Amino acid sequence: MATAIDVRGVSRRYGSTTALDDVSVAFEQDVIHGLLGRNGAGKTTLMSIITAQDWPSAGQVEVFGQTPHENEKVLPRICFVREEQRYMDDALAKHAFQAARDAFPHWDQEFAEQLIREFRVPEKTRIKKMSRGQRSAVGVIIGLASRAEVTFFDEPYMGLDAVARQLFYDRLLQDYAEHPRTIVLSSHLIDEIAHLIENVVVIDHGRIMLDESVDELRGKAVTLVGHADSVAEMTAGKELLHRETMGRMARATVLGPLTEAERRRVTELDLDLVPVSLQQLVVHLTSREDQRQTQNEEAAR
Numbered sequence: 001m002a003t004a005i006d007v008r009g010v011s012r013r014y015g016s017t018t019a020l021d022d023v024s025v026a027f028e029q030d031v032i033h034g035l036l037g038r039n040g041a042g043k044t045t046l047m048s049i050i051t052a053q054d055w056p057s058a059g060q061v062e063v064f065g066q067t068p069h070e071n072e073k074v075l076p077r078i079c080f081v082r083e084e085q086r087y088m089d090d091a092l093a094k095h096a097f098q099a100a101r102d103a104f105p106h107w108d109q110e111f112a113e114q115l116i117r118e119f120r121v122p123e124k125t126r127i128k129k130m131s132r133g134q135r136s137a138v139g140v141i142i143g144l145a146s147r148a149e150v151t152f153f154d155e156p157y158m159g160l161d162a163v164a165r166q167l168f169y170d171r172l173l174q175d176y177a178e179h180p181r182t183i184v185l186s187s188h189l190i191d192e193i194a195h196l197i198e199n200v201v202v203i204d205h206g207r208i209m210l211d212e213s214v215d216e217l218r219g220k221a222v223t224l225v226g227h228a229d230s231v232a233e234m235t236a237g238k239e240l241l242h243r244e245t246m247g248r249m250a251r252a253t254v255l256g257p258l259t260e261a262e263r264r265r266v267t268e269l270d271l272d273l274v275p276v277s278l279q280q281l282v283v284h285l286t287s288r289e290d291q292r293q294t295q296n297e298e299a300a301r
């Protein structure tokens with residue numbers, strides 16, 4: 001698979017704050033990536049640098065093999081939709097759509113009009129006067145209809161209500177299936193976007209903690225549900241991520257795939273194997289990685 005975005009040794013300091021600390025990561029082409037991390041982790045900073053809206057203090061970024069900064073060959077191929085998108089003071093939604101139509105070579109006007117109807121965007125209202133959700137919808141529509149080869153959504157859907165959010169996820173997946181492209185969705189709500197993403201990049205304190213395919217990640221743990229004694233037998237000696245009991249029943253998530261023999265025993269014990277929550281897995285793996293990095297730093301001192 002080809003690489004769409006290559007970030008090498010990127011750091012970004014704002015005064016005494018290190019927003020990104022020697023970040024190296026590659027985003028594969030034509031894949032939906034999740035860029036996950038807690039508040040202040042460095043997600044927006046990383047996206048701003050890749051999309052040439054900010055400069056790194058050190059390191060390099062390439063999009064399709066070229067530096068995006070001040071590069072007219074690359075910039076029209078990148079769309080960055082952010083929650084607090086700024087528009088001209090008296091701009092109406094139709095002005096924002098018109099500007100996007102001019103900026104993005106693959107813009108699909110018919111698709112944009114369909115989305116405007118579906119998201120119920122009042123085209124003749126000043127964007128400044130719109131509700132937060134309506135403003136979010138303007139960004140989401142631009143992100144989808146631009147069909148940019150690399151599209152970043154920086155939590156633009158946070159202002160959307162449940163119906164509009166579902167609509168965004170549905171349209172994103174449908175359109176991506178017909179027009180594959182590189183999409184990066186940033187969020188701190190992992191389970192909310194877990195069904196959309198194929199690859200997970202987790203950032204914390206400006207450092208990459210995890211970069212893995214969702215399938216590989218899910219294969220790293222199993223959740224067992226059934227009689228508490230049977231669950232206890234199967235989880236003995238394993239690293240436990242989560243356990244809850246409900247009367248005589250238990251539900252436990254353990255790290256590590258099961259062997260063939262263990263799988264047979266699971267069937268004998270009449271236990272159910274259910275999909276693992278990506279959120280639990282990411283939280284666990286990143287806190288473990290965090291401890292490891294802290295220990296390494298202490299050892300180096």
Ligand SMILES: Nc1ncnc2c1ncn2[C@@H]1O[C@H](COP(=O)(O)OP(=O)(O)OP(=O)(O)O)[C@@H](O)[C@H]1O
Binds near residue numbers: 037040
């Ligand atoms: N322009 C700036 N000036 C000073 N500090 C900044 C600036 N932009 C970001 N930071 C700091 O850099 C760190 C990373 O911020 P960033 O916005 O990238 O995080 P984030 O992961 O997008 O967070 P959130 O999920 O809360 O949006 C934070 O500590 C933030 O305070």
